[in-house]
Amino acid sequence: MKSSRALAAAVLLTALCTALPGQGMLNPAKLGAPPTDTWPTYHGDYSGRRYSTLSKINAGNINSLSLAWVYRASTGPGPGGGFGGVRVSATPLEINGVLYFTVPDHVWAIDARTGRPIWHHQWQPKGGLYIGNRGVGAWGNWLYYETPDCNLVSLNMKDGSERWHKSICDLDLFYYGSVAPVVVKNHVITGVSGDDLDQPGYIESHDPETGDRQWRWYVVPQKMGEVGSDSWPNEEAMKHGGGMTWQPITYDPELNLIYVTTGNPQPVIAGKARAGDNLFTESIVALNPDTGKMAWYFQPSPHDTHDWDATQTPVLFDGEINGQKRKLVAQASRNGWFFVLDRATGKNIVTSEFVKTNWAKGTDAKGQPIPDPAKMPQLDGALVTPNQGGAANWPPPSFNPDTGLFYVNATRAFSVYYIYDPSDKPEGWGGNDRGGWGEGMLEAIDYKTGKIKWSHKWESGGGRSGLLSTAGKVLFAGDPSNNLVAVHTETGQPLWHANLGAPVTNGPMTYELDGTQYLVVAAGDTLYGFAMLGK
Amino acid sequence: MPARAICAILALLTAASANAQVPADARNKATFERVCGTCHPLQIATASRRSRAQWQDTLEAMVSKQGAKIADDEFGPIVDYLTATYGNDGSAPGPAGRGGGRGAGRGESRGITAGGVGADDKHVVDTAGADRGRKVYAAECINCHGTHARGGDNGADLIRSVVVLHDRYGNEIGPFLRKGHPTQTTPPANLTQAQIADLSHFVHYELYLTMRSALDIQNVLTGDAKAGAAYFRGEGKCTGCHAANGDLAGVGRRYTPVNLQQRFLFPQGGGRGGRGGRGAPPPGKAVTVTVTPPSGPAVTGVLVELDDFNVSLRDGSGDYRSFKRTSSLKVVKNDPFVFHQELLDRITDKNMHDVVAYLETLQ
Numbered sequence: 001m002k003s004s005r006a007l008a009a010a011v012l013l014t015a016l017c018t019a020l021p022g023q024g025m026l027n028p029a030k031l032g033a034p035p036t037d038t039w040p041t042y043h044g045d046y047s048g049r050r051y052s053t054l055s056k057i058n059a060g061n062i063n064s065l066s067l068a069w070v071y072r073a074s075t076g077p078g079p080g081g082g083f084g085g086v087r088v089s090a091t092p093l094e095i096n097g098v099l100y101f102t103v104p105d106h107v108w109a110i111d112a113r114t115g116r117p118i119w120h121h122q123w124q125p126k127g128g129l130y131i132g133n134r135g136v137g138a139w140g141n142w143l144y145y146e147t148p149d150c151n152l153v154s155l156n157m158k159d160g161s162e163r164w165h166k167s168i169c170d171l172d173l174f175y176y177g178s179v180a181p182v183v184v185k186n187h188v189i190t191g192v193s194g195d196d197l198d199q200p201g202y203i204e205s206h207d208p209e210t211g212d213r214q215w216r217w218y219v220v221p222q223k224m225g226e227v228g229s230d231s232w233p234n235e236e237a238m239k240h241g242g243g244m245t246w247q248p249i250t251y252d253p254e255l256n257l258i259y260v261t262t263g264n265p266q267p268v269i270a271g272k273a274r275a276g277d278n279l280f281t282e283s284i285v286a287l288n289p290d291t292g293k294m295a296w297y298f299q300p301s302p303h304d305t306h307d308w309d310a311t312q313t314p315v316l317f318d319g320e321i322n323g324q325k326r327k328l329v330a331q332a333s334r335n336g337w338f339f340v341l342d343r344a345t346g347k348n349i350v351t352s353e354f355v356k357t358n359w360a361k362g363t364d365a366k367g368q369p370i371p372d373p374a375k376m377p378q379l380d381g382a383l384v385t386p387n388q389g390g391a392a393n394w395p396p397p398s399f400n401p402d403t404g405l406f407y408v409n410a411t412r413a414f415s416v417y418y419i420y421d422p423s424d425k426p427e428g429w430g431g432n433d434r435g436g437w438g439e440g441m442l443e444a445i446d447y448k449t450g451k452i453k454w455s456h457k458w459e460s461g462g463g464r465s466g467l468l469s470t471a472g473k474v475l476f477a478g479d480p481s482n483n484l485v486a487v488h489t490e491t492g493q494p495l496w497h498a499n500l501g502a503p504v505t506n507g508p509m510t511y512e513l514d515g516t517q518y519l520v521v522a523a524g525d526t527l528y529g530f531a532m533l534g535k
Numbered sequence: 536m537p538a539r540a541i542c543a544i545l546a547l548l549t550a551a552s553a554n555a556q557v558p559a560d561a562r563n564k565a566t567f568e569r570v571c572g573t574c575h576p577l578q579i580a581t582a583s584r585r586s587r588a589q590w591q592d593t594l595e596a597m598v599s600k601q602g603a604k605i606a607d608d609e610f611g612p613i614v615d616y617l618t619a620t621y622g623n624d625g626s627a628p629g630p631a632g633r634g635g636g637r638g639a640g641r642g643e644s645r646g647i648t649a650g651g652v653g654a655d656d657k658h659v660v661d662t663a664g665a666d667r668g669r670k671v672y673a674a675e676c677i678n679c680h681g682t683h684a685r686g687g688d689n690g691a692d693l694i695r696s697v698v699v700l701h702d703r704y705g706n707e708i709g710p711f712l713r714k715g716h717p718t719q720t721t722p723p724a725n726l727t728q729a730q731i732a733d734l735s736h737f738v739h740y741e742l743y744l745t746m747r748s749a750l751d752i753q754n755v756l757t758g759d760a761k762a763g764a765a766y767f768r769g770e771g772k773c774t775g776c777h778a779a780n781g782d783l784a785g786v787g788r789r790y791t792p793v794n795l796q797q798r799f800l801f802p803q804g805g806g807r808g809g810r811g812g813r814g815a816p817p818p819g820k821a822v823t824v825t826v827t828p829p830s831g832p833a834v835t836g837v838l839v840e841l842d843d844f845n846v847s848l849r850d851g852s853g854d855y856r857s858f859k860r861t862s863s864l865k866v867v868k869n870d871p872f873v874f875h876q877e878l879l880d881r882i883t884d885k886n887m888h889d890v891v892a893y894l895e896t897l898q
């Protein structure tokens with residue numbers, strides 16, 4: 001009896017000893033490596049593929065997947081949260097057995113094996129828009145996140161205590177923070193949000209130790225004569241031309257380029273006073289992370305007037321085009337078009353529609369859609385598809401190197417776009433869209449051709465969630481009926497589901513600890529940890 | 536579970552069991568809390584005051600931009616509640632505990648702000664002050680800075696001015712003007728503190744109008760009614776289901792042109808049926824489903840939920856039924872709006888404007 005108790009104590013102690021170093025620092029080698037026991041960036045690695053090499057959860061055994069734990073993120077009645085409800089849109093990071101995730105003004109650390117809370121940090125805010133927060137970035141012992149009131153905050157991973165905070169935007173200019181910072185070498189890359197009032201978007205790099213700003217790259221040129229300024233009618237329109245940077249970057253260490261995606265030009269709907277392509281809004285841009293200098297750009301939506309931020313994840317993968325190995329970047333853009341580019345040069349390889357659209361007259365020599373003036377917002381309305389919500393939006397897609405397929409939770413929707421402000425100098429929005437009917441489908445796109453390999457139509461419209469695909473031949477998605485669904489990566493055949501009672505609100509992520517593969521997903525205010533507990 | 540959420544649920548349960556006894560405003564409030572609270576703190580919504588039309592726009596944007604799920608029978612009650620409680624027509628009480636969830640002690644405000652964006656301590660416009668400020672502006676500023684303070688050849692855009700955006704009640708505008716900024720009639724130093732404060736209210740009011748798009752849809756009656764009638768009878772194939780002197784008699788009287796446009800394009804109500812025109816689909820036009828189990832009779836009813844795994848419906852006697860989907864269970868969905876959905880791919884904008892013009896003539 002005694003010995004068995006001693007044995008139990010020893011087992012417990014051993015367990016504790018292996019668990020204790022759990023909150024240690026992030027091994028720098030894990031940043032950018034395939035995510036297995038660690039998920040150290042918003043997308044798991046720098047590529048944005050949201051692909052895991054793990055296969056303990058697979059198409060053959062998925063019906064044995066168990067619910068391992070549930071964690072409900074309550075912000076309480078205090079600042080930042082309130083009693084209205086919480087939506088987790090962040091993808092948690094997983095470092096040494098601990099998950100780190102956010103909602104606006106709040107960060108949590110919970111046990112990745114059990115969901116047990118470890119610490120909760122709360123920011124004292126001075127305002128800003130609480131639309132969502134994508135999560136934290138990590139480096140060494142430190143976490144980084146953005147607040148709605150325009151601060152970049154660094155926390156100690158161990159206990160959530162604040163190390164420093166730095167202002168990254170001007171709250172009075174109606175900017176706010178929502179993006180998950182990504183750490184590249186010794187650069188914390190941040191972006192800004194806010195399209196209420198005609199301000200320029202920009203990307204910044206901050207020192208991970210001190211928080212000091214290293215560089216800022218403006219999305220819109222700051223002086224006439226600079227590259228891209230000829231796509232604007234004048235400096236006033238250009239410097240107030242928008243282009244918010246509200247999605248996490250991706251990064252190619254070999255090319256030493258970060259891939260930035262930029263949002264809609266301003267004014268949003270009424271584009272009368274900003275004739276031209278409005279560079280570098282609505283663009284995929286490659287920047288040198290050490291200097292902030294632009295290497296190339298490609299513009300999915302020249303002169304956008306539909307609020308179709310081209311901020312969807314620029315997914316990096318290597319592929320074969322006409323027998324040649326190429327370094328590629330692909331985006332399924334909010335405007336309904338899919339693009340594959342050479343990520344060293346920005347040269348277009350594939351342009352195709354992934355849903356049927358009606359706003360473009362074709363594509364130009366660079367592979368960019370040409371907007372049809374008749375389908376820009378009109379005083380008496382223009383029937384346009386996609387609608388403002390877009391064919392895709394912020395929920396991250398997935399690329400699976402095993403199938404060569406790019407997966408996106410797509411929407412085909414219509415609405416009528418109106419100009420409200422017929423003046424010569426509209427500002428802010430100056431119009432809007434209204435109404436709509438739409439349908440949703442999970443699509444698999446062949447990157448070589450842009451053709452749809454398979455499409456699984458959801459039974460009702462409006463489903464949006466992030467995606468995750470794995471070497472276990474499973475693709476995880478949220479459907480419009482609150483289900484977390486696993487489908488087969490090769491066929492789209494549904495294999496398994498769990499109704500979570502609320503729509504999936506983030507991108508699912510996975511990791512393996514002690515030989516067990518976990519799958520974590522958020523639905524509303526709750527994180528669900530599933531695991532293959534059987535073996 | 537937070538107390539207020541419990542209250543909301545209790546209110547809902549009560550509403551469900553004894554609908555008649557619960558006042559409409561309490562039901563509306565519960566709907567607002569339940570639906571809007573799913574995604575964001577309620578204070579985001581209630582930090583600002585907006586007109587009915589502006590609240591409708593806000594909700595429509597939530598659906599189209601954020602993917603909010605607001606059912607047909609929830610939309611109207613939420614707009615009613617927000618307009619009654621957080622309207623800006625002067626009759627509604629000020630937002631209760633503005634910013635109460637994020638930084639206490641700011642108290643109530645009867646003024647106008649840009650809502651959930653910007654700083655908590657942003658300038659709150661006093662409309663009486665803005666009216667007085669308009670006179671100061673007209674006398675001193677309008678020639679260079681324009682009617683709506685958006686600038687011109689000789690004056691900066693004040694709506695985008697960093698001085699204005701940082702200003703609170705004249706604390707930035709005042710010192711700026713005193714530095715010697717020229718005005719038309721009065722040396723800057725001679726503007727009184729009260730005039731500067733009023734000017735500040737006016738410029739911030741113009742900022743508010745810009746940000747909250749004070750303007751609305753202008754005019755959708757631009758089509759040719761005769762061409763619309765021809766499309767209705769011909770290419771549009773509308774007469775397969777509708778008759779101008781039958782179900783559509785007087786439709787031009789019942790709906791504004793904007794609502795006519797929205798309703799004929801998106802009759803299923805999945806769209807936001809436009810200002811005041813939104814509501815449940817027409818009676819008898821619900822989406823239905825017929826489920827046939829391998830053994831036993833077919834069951835038909837109004838579709839409640841259909842996904843890849845289950846199907847549920849409410850049958851003719853009002854009973855809720857649900858089924859697990861298997862290969863031997865036959866499920867046939869009957870969507871009476873399919874024709875309208877298919878029309879979206881075919882109809883041109885000219886057809887659309889013509890049909891609106893025609894429907895408008897059915898008085």
